[in-house]
Amino acid sequence: MSAINYKQIDAELAHIAxxxxxxxxxxxxxxxxxxxxDGGWTYEEYLAxxxxxxxxxxxxxxxQARIKRAGFPHIKTIEDFDxxxxxxxxxxxxxxxxxSAWIAQGCNVIFLGPPGTGKTHLAIGLGVIAARHGHRxxxxxxxxxxxxxxxxxxxxSLPKLLAKLGRYDLIIVDEVGYIPIEAEAANLFFQLVSTRYEKASLIMTSNLPFSRWGECFGDATIAAAMIDRIVHHAEIFTHKGNSFRITGHEDILPSIAAEREHQIN
Structure with missing residues (x-):
């Protein structure tokens, strides 16, 4: 029996790799x-x-590539959430x-509540986990x-964009309600929600309760139709309390409240 030429085998394996x-x-x-x-492994054990x-x-x-392509403004994890x-x-x-089983089922997750209470943190945290599980x-x-x-x-190119977005398992929409959306734009946004209904998932965060989404989208009918599709298969979380970013600076809350009242009036 001829001796095993380990150098030749090494060279072949290196080339194959x-x-x-x-x-x-x-x-x-x-x-x-x-x-x-040394351990007496089988061929199959070694190959595995x-x-x-x-x-x-x-x-x-x-x-890591999927997380990078997701476009997160920063990386947050569930483990870091208090x-x-x-x-x-x-x-x-x-x-x-x-x-991430809910993504395979085309379900949604909604985080509602005041600014600074961790909605975006949790949305990003779940998005990062989804990317790690192989979802786009x-x-x-x-x-x-x-x-x-x-x-x-x-x-x-709207049909092309909607088709492209439809190939993503999860889309995250942050800060719904912070900036008013005109009626025509609201209709376009409704198309995004509608094309994903029961097919692909959404995570949405908003500082407004659903009852006030008509104010944001400028059309109560479109807002109602959108909410109907979003919440049909959704897990909804309601955050409470003051902003984490204000913690330790509670003395400025009265002035913030006064400023909001002034803006409303």
Missing amino acids: TVLKAPRIRSTYHDTAEQAR AVLSVEASARQASGA FMVQPAIDRAKIARLET VLFDTAAGWVQQLTHAHSTG
Whole structure:
């Protein structure tokens, strides 16, 4: 029986790993082979060990790419959210959403409440988890989405944009209600919601209760139709309390309230 030419085998495996664009296989197969020989592994066990390193690395790399493409303004995690400060949010319900199973079912998640109470934090946190689970995610504010839709409409490319967005498993719409949306733009936004109904998921955050969405969208009928589709298959969370960003500066709250009253009047 001829001696095993390990140098030739190493060269062949290195070449194969390069062709397959699998650098982790190239860097780990030799050491793993030593472990396999010492441990008496089967061929199948060795193959699984080598491939799992590459698969895990690719999965992690893909997740990072999806997170980057999502357009998050910053990265927030569920682990970093202080549920003690926001007891109105049921931690167990958030934990169930962390499986991302709801996305496969085309369901939605809505966070309502005052500014600065963690709505965007949780929305991003769930979006990051979804990206890590292999889902395509896109984030923007309501104003940003309206701008995209309006531009597409004006250039005759709205159907193309809606088709493109339909290929994303999860779209996050942040800050609904902060800036009024004109009737024509509201109709475009309704089309975005309607095309995703029972097909793909939304996460939305708003400082307004649903009863006031008609004020934001300038059309009570469109707002009602939109809400009807959004909440049909949705988990809704209502945040309470003052802004986290104001904590420790409660002395300025009276002046903020007075300013809001002045703006209303």
